[in-house]
Amino acid sequence: MARALTTIGFDADDTLWHNERYFALSHDRFAALLADHSERDQLMARLLEAERRNLPHYGYGIKGFTLSMIETAIEVTDGDVPAAVIADLLAAGRDMLAHPIEILPHVEDVLEELRGQFRLVVITKGDLLDQERKLAQSGLRARFDAVEIVSHKTEAAYREIFARHGAGAERGLMVGNSMASDVRPMIDAGGWGVYVPHDLTWAMEHAAPPAESARFAEISDLSELPALLREIDLG
Structure with missing residues (x-):
């Protein structure tokens, strides 16, 4: 199957x-x-x-x-x-x-568990040099199959990225702390959007959750992601 x-x-x-x-x-x-x-x-x-x-x-x-x-x-x-x-x-x-990079809890363990099961892609927006610096200093680059640094996270951007790095947005999932950038446009593209809240989130990243969508989920932290992926994968 x-x-x-x-x-x-x-x-x-x-x-x-x-x-x-x-x-x-x-x-x-x-x-x-x-x-x-x-x-x-x-x-x-x-x-x-x-x-x-x-x-x-x-x-x-x-x-x-x-x-x-x-x-x-x-x-x-x-x-x-x-x-x-x-x-x-x-x-x-x-x-x-120049700020130091502090990895959030569970990140390294979850990435290690998922490697080889799925194609893993960092999808981030912002200043190219700064995002590249943070990724390099994080020590996480080798855990990912690809990195995409974009100007804006839009429905069109997600469609293009997941087409190049998988079987399309319909068979992709985006996880992040922004309803506005990580969740809603990914769901609009046809994929799954998973919200993982952070204590501090920029006001411009706030948006109403797409509670009506069957492809929306919220987890308290990344430790819950593998179980959610198994649930989705089994249909």
Whole structure:
């Protein structure tokens, strides 16, 4: 009997390793630097607006986030932001680009268990150099059959990726911590979308769960993934 699944896609940031915690630390640093000019909640709201506005220009990742912090600092100070603050924000961005990689629990054991059973693919978005750095430093590269770093995770992107690395999205599964990027577009492409929550998730990655879909599942952490895959594979 043919297997239901051939290929498993894994998000990287906050699915394989911690990432958002470094953005949270930069938020704290940003708020402290601009405390004389804006309340924290208002400042964070304006920063999120800048990030949304800049995504079409800078894409996802730390570099775009850093530029959005600088833009917001200019806005809230009416153009009078001190050069020292700009320098500090640039330093914050560099610190984020050099942060250590901390693998999330169960990742290595689960990848080792699944190797050879399915084609395993990292599917991540963001800055190419930063994503390549994190994957290299994680020590996980050899556990995967392929790596895809994309500008946006869309239905079309998933269809193309799972066609190249398997038998199409219909026989693929994507697992990640973002409803908006990892789950909903994969289900729209015809595949399975598995949500594994992380304590910290960027506001722009939030979306309503596709509870009406038979191809949606939620697990508490990656240790539950092998049992779910067996269930799906047996139909």
